[in-house]
Amino acid sequence: TDENIAPGGLYNFQEGQQYTVNIVVPPNILKHVQNTNSATETLNLTDNEIGKEIRLESTAIDVNQSSDIDDRALGTVTDEIPQIEGIDWSGSPVAGRTVRATPTISGGDYPLQNVIYTFKINGETKATVTHQNVEEDDLSNEYADYTIPSDSVDGDELTVTVNVTDQDGDTAILSSENLVIQNSIPVINGISYTNTGNFIPGQEIIITSDISGGDDPITVEYQFINDSGDILQSWSSDNSYEIKLTDLGKLISVLVRVSDENTNPISETFDLESVFTTVTLEVNPDIDEDSNADIYTDKVNVIIPGTESSSDDHKVKWKFKYKG
Known part of the structure; x- marks a missing residue:
């Protein structure tokens, strides 16, 4: 007034x-x-x-x-609205390995409330990573890592969507280009081994595996067993086994397992041949107590179960006894 x-x-x-x-x-x-x-x-x-x-x-x-x-x-x-200018991938897109998504963010009011990463494989959400209260000075070190599942199928597609919300609530959203996942699983095509058809005590079996696929480094291990379920040699990188007298009459098998850095071990069992079991001795002529013969001939057959047979040099120990 x-x-x-x-x-x-x-x-x-x-x-x-x-x-x-x-x-x-x-x-x-x-x-x-x-x-x-x-x-x-x-x-x-x-x-x-x-x-x-x-x-x-x-x-x-x-x-x-x-x-x-x-x-x-x-x-x-x-208004200072946040912008995502692009998303860069780094790392190999191989199953079991880790890749990194790095967005280029500008604008907005700081600190940013959230920077959210959503990782998807074939459109299905697999992981979400959230960073809060991100300052502008920290943008040069803004990224998120994701480890691709080891059971991913070769050809699966990985994407990441980045969602930025600034201090005023303004948002920006951008999805990356598809990243094609590689998963070359190692395969055991078969084996070969030494001394085929001639397994006798004292000899060594050496296994050679035919492996294809997989991502280096690849690990191959062996385990030797018999048909009674006994473990003759536990899992190791040793691909050889020396046949023992206790193996006579047994069927020996080898288990081979292979793994690369991205997969769990894959194993297969291969049956090897039986160890020689039967030895027969035939003497000719028949022993006659009245005979003055002092030279005898003999024949030794070493027989693998089945129809195969072989003759080898040998020594015979004689013992003469009176009849009756």
């Missing part, structure tokens, strides 16, 4: 009467500062001003009440 405000114009009021003046700040005035000695003033903008032009009206008044007014446009308010 101001006193003695004289009306002017055609208004009809008595002098000396009190008048009430309401000073209204228009709704488009964001800030009104009076009687300040500061040459600097600040204005905090909100989302309500996005897209609007901001003008500044400044009035300078000296002690003599002389004044000067400056009215100028400062510019249009824009």
